[in-house]
Every structure is written in structure tokens, then in C-alpha cells.
Amino acid sequence: MEALAKRLARGGTVLADGAWGTMLIERGLLPGECPEALCLSRPQILTQIAEKYLDAGAELLTTNTFGASPLKLRGYGLAHEAQRINRRAVELLRQAAGERAWVAGSVGPTGALLAPYGDTTEGEAYAAFELQVAALAKAGAHAICVETMTDLREALLAVRAARRVAPEIAILASMTFDSTPRGFYTIMGVSLEQAVAGLSAAGADAVGSNCGNGSAAMVEIGRELVRKSGRPVLVRPNAGLPERREGRVVYPEGPEEMARNARRLIELGVAMIGGCCGTTPEHIRAMREVCGSVGLAHLPGRSRPDRVASEAKGP
Amino acid sequence: MDIVKQIADGLERGDHELVRARVREAIECRVETATILEQGLVAGMNVVGERFRNHLVFLPEVLLSARAMSAGMELLRPLLIRDAVPGRGKVVLGSVRGDLHDIGKNLVGIMLRGAGFDVVDLGHDVPPERFVETAEREQAQIIGLSALLTTTMSGMGEVVNLVERRECRGRIKIIVGGAPVSDAFAREIGADAYGFDAASAVERVQALIAAG
Numbered sequence: 001m002e003a004l005a006k007r008l009a010r011g012g013t014v015l016a017d018g019a020w021g022t023m024l025i026e027r028g029l030l031p032g033e034c035p036e037a038l039c040l041s042r043p044q045i046l047t048q049i050a051e052k053y054l055d056a057g058a059e060l061l062t063t064n065t066f067g068a069s070p071l072k073l074r075g076y077g078l079a080h081e082a083q084r085i086n087r088r089a090v091e092l093l094r095q096a097a098g099e100r101a102w103v104a105g106s107v108g109p110t111g112a113l114l115a116p117y118g119d120t121t122e123g124e125a126y127a128a129f130e131l132q133v134a135a136l137a138k139a140g141a142h143a144i145c146v147e148t149m150t151d152l153r154e155a156l157l158a159v160r161a162a163r164r165v166a167p168e169i170a171i172l173a174s175m176t177f178d179s180t181p182r183g184f185y186t187i188m189g190v191s192l193e194q195a196v197a198g199l200s201a202a203g204a205d206a207v208g209s210n211c212g213n214g215s216a217a218m219v220e221i222g223r224e225l226v227r228k229s230g231r232p233v234l235v236r237p238n239a240g241l242p243e244r245r246e247g248r249v250v251y252p253e254g255p256e257e258m259a260r261n262a263r264r265l266i267e268l269g270v271a272m273i274g275g276c277c278g279t280t281p282e283h284i285r286a287m288r289e290v291c292g293s294v295g296l297a298h299l300p301g302r303s304r305p306d307r308v309a310s311e312a313k314g315p
Numbered sequence: 316m317d318i319v320k321q322i323a324d325g326l327e328r329g330d331h332e333l334v335r336a337r338v339r340e341a342i343e344c345r346v347e348t349a350t351i352l353e354q355g356l357v358a359g360m361n362v363v364g365e366r367f368r369n370h371l372v373f374l375p376e377v378l379l380s381a382r383a384m385s386a387g388m389e390l391l392r393p394l395l396i397r398d399a400v401p402g403r404g405k406v407v408l409g410s411v412r413g414d415l416h417d418i419g420k421n422l423v424g425i426m427l428r429g430a431g432f433d434v435v436d437l438g439h440d441v442p443p444e445r446f447v448e449t450a451e452r453e454q455a456q457i458i459g460l461s462a463l464l465t466t467t468m469s470g471m472g473e474v475v476n477l478v479e480r481r482e483c484r485g486r487i488k489i490i491v492g493g494a495p496v497s498d499a500f501a502r503e504i505g506a507d508a509y510g511f512d513a514a515s516a517v518e519r520v521q522a523l524i525a526a527g
Binding site for chain 2: 150181188189241
């Protein structure tokens with residue numbers, strides 16, 4: 001398979017998958033249950049979701065490890081399982097994807113605030129990211145996807161950890177911005193310019209934004225990112241912002257609307273699009289149509305990942 | 316500059332050492348406790364809340380000011396009790412069952428305490444029964460619910476239903492907040508109010524208590 005970083009730099013738009021959380025809930029994840037623990041307890045669910053996104057035309061799958069930092073797993077009493085969860089998550093997706101798609105290891109925020117705002121030191125956060133990233137990379141992830149970050153210091157720790165433990169791996173780094181009268185900022189006050197400059201300097205291969213906005217607002221963010229970034233840009237919108245209808249939490253934006261805005265993102269020169277909260281295989285399928293099938297043709301088959309397949313027999 | 320104004324100023328700047336020193340000084344100079352609280356700490360925090368809402372400052376500034384507020388309140392609390400400054404009401408606060416996030420909830424707690432409310436913070440991952448039982452036992456007027464996840468926000472409706480089943484709806488009002496929560500959501504589950512951010516949560520709680 002072509003290296004993802006090379007593919008991103010070459011131009012054209014790579015299509016990533018959509019949300020996993022909402023798909024997990026549909027398949028029985030209970031309120032308050034640790035989503036990442038499903039990698040160990042019900043791996044077949046993850047394989048099913050991977051198949052759906054592959055069928056929809058996703059070229060990159062994101063592992064179910066958003067909250068699989070030992071700092072976050074601690075809240076569930078699962079910190080000791082961090083390595084196993086991260087490893088298993090990659091193995092499952094590599095097995096499902098074969099040569100059809102890249103697998104990116106998701107790394108979300110630790111959930112703890114860094115000092116002086118909270119009690120967590122940079123050293124603790126770095127150690128947690130290093131452990132997670134090393135497990136993901138060792139299991140065969142093609143990329144590390146540092147996502148939904150709002151604190152640039154924390155995002156940089158994750159990117160640096162990835163650069164250090166897996167120097168060759170592609171790093172996708174994306175933050176969550178709010179629209180303010182003065183431009184786009186994260187809740188921690190990081191401007192879009194600061195994010196782009198910081199993440200690029202730390203060694204991210206692609207920089208971007210995910211979550212927090214529907215696709216229309218993300219077109220504006222994508223425009224700014226492309227203008228300000230020397231690196232490939234990635235954009236993954238939510239299916240709108242959650243609403244409650246008839247007792248259920250729903251994301252209002254349908255596949256057609258998202259595909260319309262995906263076209264605008266592609267025209268802007270965004271290197272990777274995909275979905276965040278509330279998006280489904282139907283959204284990705286609709287985006288596939290506007291991407292054309294260009295991306296898929298660039299994924300030549302090569303060696304089968306035998307090592308991963310043999311390790312993936314289960315806990 | 317007048318010492319009370321200096322306290323407000325230190326709070327705006329998030330300087331907890333300055334706030335602690337000036338509050339101590341004000342207490343030694345026998346400035347009225349209520350004045351230190353209202354015109355110093357609360358006034359300063361209100362400015363920060365307003366700036367946050369207008370995107371002029373972000374979460375880090377609010378967190379630093381909240382820390383300064385706590386530093387001032389630590390010195391002031393024994394005096395408020397001694398002077399029997401009447402409490403403005405009691406709020407039972409927590410993140411709902413299954414939700415392990417508490418940054419936003421803690422912020423609301425600090426702001427409520429700063430505004431003179433008694434706060435019973437139950438922490439995170441709190442089952443519905445515990446909210447309602449605590450509110451009844453503590454004779455709290457308000458239950459404040461926080462959720463960061465779309466997977467856990469449904470737990471807010473359970474608390475509302477439980478309050479209804481126990482027929483304490485007249486005595487206990489419920490306010491909800493958190494990233495996925497909206498005004499429409501609050502109305503749909505039958506909550507009494509929605510706090511968009513920590514500052515507006517305090518305003519809503521004040522309004523709920525004023526309305527009885």
C-alpha cells in the first residue's frame with residue numbers, strides 16, 4: 001500500500017470513515033459503558049462497523065481508541081488494559097480492511113486539564129500518549145489520528161509522542177474550533193493560525209478540524225485551514241449538532257447535505273474528508289460519490305499483513 | 316484603589332495570590348463580609364463570565380479566575396457563617412450516571428459558591444436516586460445536572476422523572492447543562508432551566524430561586 005503521508009501530499013481527496021460512537025450505541029453500547037472496552041469484550045461489533053464503512057467506500061478507518069489513553073481509561077478502572085485495547089483495536093481493523101483501506105489509530109484528549117488549569121502535568125500526559133501511540137503503531141496502524149483537541153499544548157504532546165515512538169508513521173492532527181466574532185478558536189482559546197503553525201512544526205503530516213460543527217460551518221473552517229496551512233488539510237464535520245427528537249438524540253444533517261458541502265471542501269483542496277459525531281456509512285457513501293472513485297484506484301494491493309492476522313486471534 | 320475594587324480586579328486577572336492577600340487585608344480592615352463577597356469576588360467573576368460569553372476570553376482565563384475565587388472564598392466562608400449572612404439557596408450538583416467528565420460541572424460549582432449558594436457536589440457518574448435523595452435530605456431547592464456525552468445525556472430525563480414520581484417537583488427545580496445539551500433538550504425532558512455556560516447557569520439558578 002502507498003504510504004498515507006505520500007498519498008496525502010500527492011493531491012486529490014482521501015475519504016475517511018464516519019462516526020463510531022453512534023454506531024456502537026445502536027449495537028448495544030450502554031450509557032456509561034466504556035466504548036473502547038468493546039475492542040476486547042465484543043470485537044465482532046467493531047468488525048461489523050468497519051465492514052459498513054469499507055462498503056461505503058472509506059479509504060481510511062479510524063480505530064475505536066479515542067478514549068483509550070490510560071489517563072482516560074482510569075475512570076473506568078481499565079488503565080491496566082490500555083495497551084491491549086489499543087493493540088486489539090488496530091488488529092481488528094487491519095484484518096477487516098486488508099489492502100482496501102488505511103488504518104489510523106485514534107488518539108483523543110486525556111480528559112484531564114493540564115496544569116495550571118488542572119492537576120495533570122505535561123509529563124503525565126506525554127507518558128500516557130506515548131504508551132497509547134506505541135501500542136497503536138506496534139500493532140500496525142498506518143497513521144495516528146490526534147483528534148478533537150482543544151488545548152494546543154496537549155495536542156502537541158500527542159504529536160511529539162507519535163513522532164518519537166513511530167518516526168515513520170503518518171500523523172493526522174485535528175482540533176475542534178468554535179466560530180466567534182473574532183474568527184475560529186478552540187474553547188481553550190487556540191486560534192486556527194496557532195493550531196496550524198504549532199501542529200505543523202511538531203511534525204504533523206496533515207492538520208485540520210473535526211467535531212463541534214456541521215458541514216456548512218466546516219466549509220468555512222476548511223477554507224481558512226487551506227489558506228493558512230502549508231500541509232495537507234483534513235476536515236471531518238459532525239452531522240450537524242445533536243437535537244432531541246421523540247426521546248432520542250439525533251444528528252439532523254443528512255447524507256445529501258453533507259455530500260454537498262463535501263464537494264465544496266474537495267474544491268477548496270482539502271486532502272482528507274470524513275465524518276465525526278452522528279455521521280453514518282450512508283453519509284460516507286454519499287461523500288464517496290462526490291469524491292469519485294479516484295482515491296480507491298490509488299490503493300494498489302501489496303503484501304497481506306500476515307503478522308497482524310496471526311496475532312488477531314482474540315484475547 | 317479601594318481594596319474591594321482591587322479584589323474584583325485580581326479576580327478578573329485570575330491572580331489567586333493577589334485575591335487571597337487582598338481579601339485577608341479587607342477582613343483585617345473590617346470591611347463588611349457581604350461587601351467583600353458581592354462587590355469584590357462576585358463582581359469580578361461576573362466580568363469574567365461576561366467576557367467568556369462574548370468570546371473575549373476562553374476557558375483558561377475562566378479557570379484561573381475560578382481558582383482565585385476559591386482562594387478568596389476559603390477565607391470568607393467562616394465569616395459568612397459567623398455573620399449568618401443568609402444563604403441564597405442550596406444546589407445539589409453532579410455529572411449524570413455514566414458520565415466521567417466534570418470540568419464544566421466544577422466550574423459551575425465554583426461560580427455558584429461564589430454567588431453565595433451552598434453547593435453539594437456529588438461528583439461524577441451519579442445515579443438518579445442519589446441526586447434526588449440528597450436534594451431531599453439537604454432540603455436543596457435546585458438539582459444541577461451535567462453531561463458531556465450524547466450517550467449519557469438521557470440520564471438527565473431520568474432524574475426529572477424521579478423527582479416527579481416522588482412528588483417533590485414543587486420543592487425541587489432542575490437545571491441542566493453540558494456540551495450536547497440545549498434549551499430545546501431541557502424543555503423536552505421537562506427540566507426547569509438550561510445553563511448555556513457557567514455564568515448563565517448561575518443566573519438561571521438565581522431566577523429559579525427568586526421565582527420560588
